[in-house]
Amino acid sequence: MVLLKDEPDIIKKLRNEEEKGLLKNDSTLIYEDTEEEKGDQSNIISQSFKKPQQDIDNIEKTKDNRIDFNKLINVLPDPVIIVDSKGKILDMNKKLTETLGYTYEEYIGKNVFKTDLASKKTKAILIKNLVKRMAGVKLKPYEIELTAKNKNKIPFEINATKIDYFGTTGDLIVFRETSEIKKREKESENILNAAADGIRIIDRNFKIKKVNETFAEMTGVSSDKQIGATCRDIFRSKYCKTKDCSLVKCLKNNKPYQREQIMTCKDGSKIPVLLKVTPLKDEQGNITGIIEDYRDISSVKKTEQKVVENEKKFRQFFENSPDYCYMVGLEGKIIDINKSAIEILNIKNKEEAIGKQIIPLVYNDEEKAKQLVKKWKKEGFLENEEIKIKSKDGIRTVLLSVDNVEDKNGKVLYSVLMQKDLTNLLKTEKELKNKVDELERYKKLTVGRELKMIELKNQMKELEQKCAEEKKIG
Known part of the structure; x- marks a missing residue:
């Protein structure tokens, strides 16, 4: 058996197991656990091939041994396919056949660009990137969609590299299924759009990566026109291009903060907001951007x-x-x-x-x-x-x-x-009452006098009449 220089631990483990008779010497890896190894196999495999690039590096180290190579790609948790410079399928792992529903024999030796695996648009992307890799150009991972045998569309992220496949120039492609990722992204987007506040995500280069519907309404600029734009061109404040810029401040202090400020929209209108800024970090804890939460406080103001x-x-x-x-x-x-x-x-x-x-x-x-x-x-x-x-x-x-x-x-x-x-009022009321009482007394006095005069006048008239009558008699 040929030993490889700087073999990965997983290959050494495979060799040991093969020598113990735990592996069958064919093109498909069959792993049979011993009692003491149950429970740690999946952990070893997942740790060894956690990232596509790491998988590729491990495969490169084992490419001189076809048996080990075939065993190794079948251990990988992600689908793998190897094509030559013209797209002919040279090899594929068991995970790819399980994911897409095709057998190994149905596609081995066929040109991938003449199969039903991909749409015309996807094939054009694959051909373009294959040509680039064959020319030695390194490409970043990109997304495509493949069609399974049951006609279901499955999204994948592709990470590929040019290799020497036992004397043939080939392209080793690792597919990472992104269905769950897409589902979580959709759920996150729904949550984002349900927020009453305007939210946008900015990368370290001041470029807008994502905005929610509320933010688009707040700024008067549609989401698709904002993505990729410089943040201050859409929604700016007096802090832009200063040390108190949201991103600059967050990169410096590495912690969330909030403040009130006046934002100016692209059309010149101004909105008072309560801004909450949160650092956006990757798995290693490095800040990759910020999340800005804008609450319109116009009504509050x-x-x-x-x-x-x-x-x-x-x-x-x-x-x-x-x-x-x-x-x-x-x-x-x-x-x-x-x-x-x-x-x-x-x-x-x-x-x-x-x-x-x-x-x-x-x-x-x-x-x-x-x-x-x-x-x-x-x-x-x-x-x-x-x-x-x-x-x-x-x-x-x-x-x-x-x-x-x-x-x-x-x-x-x-x-x-x-x-x-009420003091003066009560005093006035008292004085008024006294006046009224006085008037009442005067009135009573004068009225009595008038009545007496009338009575005397009546008596005088009676006497005069009586005298006149007596004179007539006399």
Whole structure:
């Protein structure tokens, strides 16, 4: 038996097994496990031929021995075919026949380009690349589709190299089936397109590799027109071409990050976004690009602007209201106080009130104030409750109204208290009442006088009539 220089471990194992009678000396590898070897065979094979290029290297080392060569390609987990420079099939492994459903005898010796294995388009690709490899050009793996005997289309990734097949220049082609890969890619694409955020993937050269439907809608540029384009030409920000560029920053720090920024579309329109950037890594942990997640926050910004405007209006009202206004925390301490309240209370400025308990500082009737607090906590508001407060010029009567300020989840943050001063109104009402009483007394007096005058006049008339009658009689 011829020994090869620098034989791979798998070949040494095959030789040992052949010597033990565990291998039959024909063109097909039949592996029969011993009890102690069960369980580790598949691991040895998969580790030895994990990558197509590694498979090719191992085959190159064994090409001088046809038996070993045939055994070796049949151990490979992927389909293998060897053709000459014109496409004649010189050899193939068992995995290829199992995958496509054809027998070894059906295709051995035939020209692969005259079979039903591939479509015209695929054959054209195979011929073109075969010619290149025969000319010594190294090609990267590429994808094709083959037709099985049952007419099913099976996608493969091809990794091939030019070899000397026992004196004949040949092309060794390893097919890696990509059906599951395609399925997973389709599932990933569906998940990507289901995302509400705009997502794009960029490689290390700033080229767009993939975008989802939301991103295409966001930018106004279709997906097919974006693939291969430079990222900043489609969607750019002030950080492009700077050290804070998404890709540059991710390559430097090697970790995810997020920030708000304004993006400019190709048509010049601007969109505020929350950008989340995640490094995209290969199996060795090397960064191959980034995944950008863009969340359109236009509506959020509009809402924030409205909140700012409303807060500004409220602040103007709060500060300039003639009523006494307070902002009070849940623990009863004053957060803010307006000018009208400062002027009426016996304090000089806001600082004297902020942080103090409102009840002892403001209310004359503390017990009633505490009862109103209980009512407010139960009902969530107070409206036009009459109560007396302290002031620098004495006790004043006010109508108290209270409402709560809540966050977006309905949690109470603080309360706004408004006190409408009734003191002058009550004083005016009292004065008016006194006037009314006085008028009533006067009216009563004058009306009584008028009635007496009428009565006297009537009596005088009666006397005059009586005198006249008496004169006539006399």
